[in-house]
């Protein structure tokens with residue numbers, strides 16, 4: 032089986048990090064750098080399970096991620112690796128879609144999302160056009176506050192299936208990811224040039240104004256979050272759950288307390304840094320979205 036989520040743990044003896052798959056501790060690696068140990072563990076997982084795309088999920092915070100000036104706290108966005116195809120796309124939004132980027136122009140209708148081909152038993156995933164969903168089992172693991180912080184609607188499934196899924200429709204608090212100012216290079220001793228694929232800009236549709244949030248794709252490999260939000264955009268006290276971009280987000284401690292329980296199969300997390308407003312670029316560079324760019328659950 033490929034693309035599985037492996038629950039891992041780590042220790043540090045003062046010199047070297049040791050990392051291992053929690054229910055198969057013989058699948059392990061060690062290195063002076065945690066990041067390098069994690070990369071070697073991915074190789075060990077490939078050898079042991081034949082899974083070259085395995086995702087490691089640690090049952091406690093990775094070392095050092097929160098320890099940066101101006102980084103107020105770290106939360107996580109969680110997303111499942113399941114996949115489905117919409118059967119009633121035309122009924123799901125008022126009006127038509129932008130002819131350039133395919134983003135719907137109108138509001139979500141009251142019609143339930145109808146999906147075919149949700150594969151495997153993943154407890155969450157997204158559809159071709161970026162609708163995000165989670166299983167009933169996942170929702171049962173959440174506290175009432177976490178569940179009620181977001182809006183859910185049962186998905187209609189076609190074919191012979193019994194598992195119940197809910198679309199993540201919205202949230203009381205929805206936060207946009209931000210672009211950081213170059214000052215973080217000095218503050219955090221990092222390079223913005225190696226943060227993402229090849230540009231330092233928000234992708235933007237010239238026709239309808241839709242924006243795709245900026246992702247620091249390669250920073251998790253350097254022990255940093257992959258996304259950032261402005262602390263001024265997050266209410267105090269922080270809500271039990273909210274949406275960052277399009278992704279369901281909650282505290283790292285809460286995610287780690289439910290990780291690995293039935294209801295979390297195929298779900299992995301990405302760290303989101305909540306930063307001081309002084310680190311946020313108020314007018315980031317924007318580049319046009321290529322026509323018909325695929326909608327991702329960002």
Ligand SMILES: [Zn+2]
Nearest residue numbers: 129132236239
């Ligand atoms: Zn557009």
